[in-house]
Each structure stands twice: as C-alpha cells, then as structure tokens.
Amino acid sequence: MLSNNKLQGPLPRSLVKCVNLSLLYLDHNEFGDIFPHWLEAPQLQSLDLQSNKFNGRINLTALRLSFPALELLVISNNNFTGRLPIELFSNTSLAIIDLSNNEFGGPIPLASPVTFYYSIANNKITGKIPSLICKATKLQVIDFSNNSLTGSLPRCLTSFSTDLSVLNLRMNYLQGTIPPSFSSRSSLMTLDLSRNLIEGTLPRSLVKCKNLEVLDLSDNRIEDTFPRWLGTLPELKVLVLSSNNLKDLLDIPMGAHLFPKLHIMDLSNNNFSGPLPANLIMNLKGMMTDENGQDKSLYMTRSFGSASYENSVTVTMKGLEIELVKILTFLTIMDLSHNSFQGDIPKVIGHLHSLVGLNLSQNHLTGSIPPTLGNLTDLGWLDLSSNKLKGAIPRELGDLASLGYLNLSKNQLTGRIPQDMHLGTFPSDSFNENPGLCGTPLPKACPGDAQSPPPLVLINFDRKGHESWFEQKTVWLGYASGIVIGISIAYIAFEMEKPKWLMRGVRMLERRAAKWTEKPQRKAIKFHGQ
Template identity: 60%
Template structure:
C-alpha cells in the first residue's frame, strides 16, 4: 500500500523517495518495472529494489517461491510491518533496514548460505539472535543496530569485516571469541547493557579501524585495554598493534585509571572519544592527525599543555567538566584554522582569555563557561567571522556590553550570564547588529539604565519568525551538538541540544529601570522572556499579548503597577507565568490561559484580588477592561518591523518540551559519526 509518509526517514536524510510501484503495469514485462532488474539470459528477476518507495503493510512470506533466483533484495526506508520476510537461498544482499518489522529473526535466515550483506537495523525486531548466524561463512557485513534484541552478545561468523549491534539490549560480557574475527575492521556495540572488562585480545586485532563501545557498563582500568600492564612497554605495544585504528569511542562507561600523556601521539586515530568515564590524571595528548578529541566529564587534572597545539588537524576539542586548572596557553585560540569547536566548560581555569583569536579562524562554538576567567573580553573575538555560539557565562569577566560582537554575521547565541558586565546596555540607533541572534542571556550582571530598545529592534531572527519553521534542527557544527545552561520556566536547565527555533531573552537579575518597551511585542518568535529582579516600573505593555509563541514569561520582583492585561490570556502556549512581587492592582483576569495559573504567579502584589488568590475583590470591583494601546513609534522606528503571521506547530512545542527535559545525557548516535 502506498503511504506518502512511509519514507519520511529517506526524506530527512535527503535521499530520493518516490512510489516506484506506481509505474508497475501487468501489461508489460516486469523486467522493465522501476526497481526490478532481470538476468539477460534467463530473464529471472535477480534484483528487487524497493528502497524509499512509500510502501507500508505486511510482506508475504513466500518471496522465495515467487522470486527463486533473487540475488539482491532492498526494502530499506519504508514502513513494512509484521514478521521479517526471508528471501530465497540465493541472495547475496538483503537490506530490510528502517522499517517496522517485528518479532524474532526466523531461523530460516541461516539457510541463506550465499549471503554476504545483511542489514536489519532500525526495526522493532526482538528476542535473541539465532546462534546459527555464526555459521554463515560468507557473511561479511552484519548490521543489527537500533532494534530490541536481548540476551547474550552474538558472535558473527569469522568472515565478518563489519559488525554493528548498537542500540539494543544485549547483556553480559564480550566473549573472547570475538578476537577470532581477524578480518573485522568495524565493531560498533554502543548503547547496550554490556558489562565487565573488555577482552585484552582486542588489541591484537590489527585490521580493526573502528572500535565503538560507548554507552555500556564496561569497567576497569582503561590502560588495560589501550596498553599492556607493563607501562614501559605500553606505548610501543599500542603503536605496534593498533596502527590501523581510526576511531576509538569508549565514552559513557565506567573506565578508570590514568593514561600516559603520550599514548596517542604516534598513531592514526582520527577520532578519540573517552568522555563520561572516570579517567584521572593529566591530559592524554591527541595524535597530530586527530580531528575529533573529546575527554569531557572525567577527572582530568593539571594544566592544558601547549603541546596540544601540535595537533593542527583538530576540529573539535572538548575538555569540559573536568578539573583542569591554571591559565590557557596562548596558542589554543589560534593554533589551527580548522578548529570549529572549543569547549572548556566547567573546569577551574583562571586568568584572562587570550587576546590572540585569528582572522583566519573557523571557530563556530566557544564555550568557556563555569570557570574563573577574569579581565575583559578579548576584542580579537570579532575576527572569528564564523562564530555562532559563544558561551562565556558564570565567570568573573568585568567589562561593558560587547556591542562589537554584533558585527559577527553568524552569531546565534550570546550567553554572558553571571559575570560582572556593567553600565548601560544599548547600541547606536540604526546599527545593523545582532540580526541573527536567537538566544540573548545577560542575566545576573550589573547592567543599569533603561532596557535596550535599539538592541531589541535589531533582533530580526526573533522578529520575522522564519527560523526553524520548515525543519526542526539543532545548532550543530561538524555534527557536534552545542549545549548550554539557561533559565527556562523558572528552572535552571542544561540543554544538551539547542533547537534553532528556541528564541529567548533573559535580562533578569540586573539593575534595569523604567518602563518595559513595547518593542518586545514585535519579537513574534520569542518563546521565553525573563525580565525579573530589576527595578522596572510602569504597566505591563499590551503588546506582550502579540507574542503568540511565548511559553514562559517572568516579570517578577520589579515595581510594575496597573492591572494585568487580559490579552495575556490569548497566549495559548504560555505554560509559565510569574508576575509576583510587584505593585500590580485590580482583579486578576480569568480569561483563557490566565485561568490556568496558581496563586504563586500573582503573590506579593497587595493590590491584586480574586481567583486564584485568597483575597476576594470588593463586590463592586470589575475585571479590568483593555486599555487603549499606546502608539508605538519610537521616533520613526516602526519601519523596522513588518507584522508577519508566524506558525510554529504543535510538533515544535513537543520537541522543545523534550529538549527542556533532556538534561543528563545525550542518547543519539556518536557526535562525530555523521562526518
């Protein structure tokens, strides 16, 4: 049956999909049908390619009777359901991945003695793997990832060169017999429940290029796997036996111990990911040819040595969530034109940030948050023309607002929260700055004066509502997912992924004074607004009722007066509202969304009355009527805005909710895998 959504997986990865069977006509030879290939001499169908064909339903189990000479069967990227169909004994290639097949793998699959390629990934298959798979002597590629398989770890046949069983429920230890697979070059067992120590004989598998064991329960000293117990021979052994290894991913396990600093220096590793373990000691230096290096969330101590700058191929450096100390080496900000991501978050680094960012830099993500950096921001940051996400929050930086960063054309996030930034916050009228900004967090600083009207008028990405309407995307670079801590709905949340449609302004915990500018009402894409803990006065502007995408609004702990605008009740996505500790008066409107909030949203306003507060209104009190909206002209600035109707569907709300709840660990595929 044709289903236009059955091949959405293909569309997501920009693979061509269309209903191939629409062209099938019984009146013509089936060998001319789209997706069908026949043998020249016999006319038998030997290749049936139904990949990405918009198909769903259950397949017949008698394929072997209908197509007895079939050599290639491709069912990838549809929505087939029910039991897994088994092709005739002749095929050498069978791809049933990215469907909805259920149940166990039939034992009859082991009769496919000619099979060299078997891909059953991304289905709903379950149960144990038939042991007879290990006797399929011609099998070279075996892919079982992203199913619901359980039981002990399956050992593929000795002929296997590529084996992936990631994202299942396999348990127990890796048996020593895995080391008999002398041809194996790719081994991915990530995201299972495997445990125990890793067989040391893995180090003798000289053809192994990809070793991916992340997100399991492996334990023990890491040096036992990477090095011989005799430390003096360790580096020589590793260089001799693992010379072909390109990818080493042991992240998110329970490995312990300390690695020699030079253990990786003379090998061919492109990717080193040891993050989220319990490794201690100084930084084990990456190879000079490594492009992805992640040792985050361990107990790495000491200084960042300048020797790391010898790895000039590095594109991603993540040393975050460790115990590194002292100053940054000056070379770290300009040693490579290839560097895209530098993440040093949550260490004990101190001193000033080096003033040596280069105009040749390709840096897109700079995360120095939660350290002890002081001094001023380096003005050379403006040379990083590709910078998208600078996170300098939770330091001791003392400076004025860096309006010069607004010149960066790709800047999407500016997080300066919890520092010592001070004085007035504004930019010159008519300056074209910060036009692509999605997230502005200046909370918990020492800014003063009026709220920055000119700056707010420049936030075009929050005004026109174009960003993220077509696809829900994350802020990534080279498949590295940016993370950030923000205050959302009154809670401090660590986002391990940042949606491009997430648009927030947080100016809380400063010393801003005066009225709330009506210009906020033109930021139509805004999802979160926090102006709490300032000295703001005047009434709540009616224009805030135009923010139809708003999910949280915090105006608490100010000196706001007047009534609560009924128009706030029209904000159907508003899930968190805090107007407490102000000087608001009158009856609390119970219109639409406003009726969903508890008394906590309105407490600390002696002049408010009515539900949900315990204070009843006088019998002659009437609910507040909408007051005429004041004209917004800002001396001719109305031309800066074009009212546009913005639609961000319910799916967007669900994904943002998932992002907010998604705090602890990243559960997708390895960040470097899509390179």
C-alpha cells in the same frame, strides 16, 4: 555492526579469530565487564563501544599493541577508570578520540598529529592544558569540559591557523584572561569557556571569528561593558554572558544593524543599568521570525566526518536552571534578569514574535505591563517578578495559549486578575505580593464579587488520557533513548509530577512541535544522553 540493540554480557572471545576485522560497532547495547584486552585485530580501524556498561581499568599498552591501525576510538558513556598517560595517543593514527563520560583521571593525553576530533569531557582529568596539544594541527573539535583542569588558557588555542571549529573548556578551574589573539583565519563556530575563573575584559579579536555561532562565557569574573561590537558577527546565534561583572548601559545606536541571527541572549546576573535596550531589541531579527536563517535542522549539531558535536547551553527556564545538552534551532530566549534596569518595558518587545522565554525579573522596572506582550504567541514562560510594575494585568496575556509559566509576583500591580480560562489556571504564586490585586486564583476577592468558582478548564480532567496523548506527541519530536522531553524540559513535568497544567502543554504541542513548557520544580534537573 550491532549498534542499538539490547545485547548483554561480556564480549565473546571468539572475536579473537576475526583477524581481518576492520570495523567493530557495538555501541548502545548493555555489554558489561572490563575492556576486552584479549581482542587482537591488527587491521581494526574503527572501534565504537560507547553507551554500554563496561567498567574497570584499560590496559593502555595492550590497546596500542592490539590495534595498531586504529583511526576511530569511541568508548564514551561507560564506567572506565584509570589514569591516562600523557603519551597515550601521540604516536597513533587516531583521527577521532572520544573518551567522554567516564571516570578517567590523570593529565590530558597528547593527541595524535592526525587527530581532528578529541573529547575527554565529563571525566576527572587534572592539571594544566599542555601547550603541546597544539601540535595536533588538524584538530577541529576540542572538548575538555567538566573536568578539574587548572592554569591559564594556552595562547596557541586561540591562534590556531588550522580549522578549529569547537573549543569547549567549560566547567573547569581555568584562570587568567582570554588571550587577545584570535586568528583572523579562525573557523571557530563554538567557544564555550563558561563556569571557570576567567577575569579581565573580552578580547575584541573575537570579531575576527566570522563563523562564530555560539559564545558562552557565563559564570566567570569578566569585567567589561556590553560588547555591542559582537553584533557584527554575521552567524552569532547564541550569546550567554550571564553571571559576570558586566556593567553600565546596554544599548546600541538607532539604525545600527547588529546581531541579525541571535536567538538566545542571556545577560542575567550582571550589573547593567539604565533603561531596557529598545534599540537593541529592534535589531534582533532572529527573534522576530520562526525561521532562523535557512537552517532547517532540529538541533544545533555539527558533523565532523563520522563524528558529531552537540552544542549545549545552560539556561533558566521557569525559575529552574537547566542544562540543554542539545539546543533546538527554534528555541528563542531573552534573559535580562538580576540586573539594575529601570524604567518601562519597551513596547517594541512585542515584535519578537518567536520568543519562547522572556525573563526580566529582579530589576527596577516601573510603569505598566505593555499589552504588546500579547503578540508573543509562542511564549512559553514569562517572568516579570520582583520589579515595581504598576497598573492592571493586560487581558492580552490571557490570549497566550502557549504560556505554561507566568510569574508576576512581587510588584505593585492592581485591579482584578483577568478572569479568562487561561490565566485562571495559574497558581496563586504567579500573582503573590501584589497588594492591590484581587480575584481568582488569589484568595482575595474583588469588591462586589461572590466566591470565585474553580476554573472550568480543570473540571473533569482526564489525566490518564492526556498522558497517553502526551507520550505519543513527545516521541514524535524525535528524542531518542526513551527520554520523553518536550523542548528538553517537558520531561521534568511528566516524570516528576504530571500536574494539572499539562492541559496547557497539550494545546502548545498542537500549535507547534516542542514549543511547550512546564511548572517550576523544587530541584534542578540535568539531562544527559540522547
């Protein structure tokens, strides 16, 4: 076991003399060259070469002959290429197969009958998902995401009588409908079919998946109304249905007890109409407290023997689409933007005390901004732009010390921007295209005002000192591999611009680990690795 070092070069051929070797962990180093075809270890059970610099084609026949007892094969995060034959693993004893993040092509190889963890994510795999994949009756994790798979979703994948916990097929070219055959015995915890070409309605058989925690069907062609029946799922924490053709009203009856643990809800880019759903908001108990159930872990990670699966999600943070390859358990987001909601912003939204992000932009909202938004003390970003909001900006927004991004532009707001130290640090873009607004940071002075001085909070800003402090705090958050991230987005600000608003991030980190956000950027960032 030589994991997590800085070892370089090709593997030494003297390893061939280790005929009794049963475990070889060389992951997270800088080994290069091609796969060591010369290595013969008849008793080897576990081989982990992930996150190195290996490249080229693998002699797959030699792989099976050299390691007849292999049970764990992890070669992810390298630069391996070549076509994978469909019978590659079918007659092996492999229980864990992880070939993700390489350049493999060809069809999906059939899994071994004893395989329970199978990932070929982020490759160039093509063709249809073979129905024979369901012959591997012990499968618990299937991750075929980010490939070029076509065809429809095999019905057998949704009616497994086994312990299938994760089905991730996102970012492919799958068509057709979701089969209405989810088994009542399903132990499914994650279902991610996002970014495909799936049509039809949502199958109500999903309510049988009582252990479902993450449901992501975004960026498809689903036509339906709001599936409030999903609210009966007792463990549902992440619901992402954005960029589909969902329509009509979005509400639930008063007194209904639904969505008790939901803490990420993204319904953006649909055709919902009517008032914002006050009754639904009052049911979101998971957004009203900092404690999401009894889960004390930092990320939504699930362990499967000696392998683990990281739940991921793509969200819009501060106008920037970001893929979070790890979901923080306390990350609480509501995104209802790009719909046709009308009327006032409900005052009860101020009860969602653990909200980190709130986006209601691109709707037809009227009325004033409720002062109860000042109760959202953990709020990191707030976007109410492109509506028809009127009246003054509540002074309570200036008390949100965690707020790192604010967009109130393109409304009908009037009066003086509250001149406190916090609101004065935001750029003028946060308030543009409100003809009735005046005061700092807008160039338009209010009647009777002298020229506004620059915000005092930015005077004598010691950027170098705060950057050093920032590095220390973000490393403390537990992100490995030298990637400095706040809640998976602090990295953008620190590495790209190191802007003045970093002061707000400093205050935010003091309030709670990882609860801070950054100024919008001009290009999208996708985070990989650990």
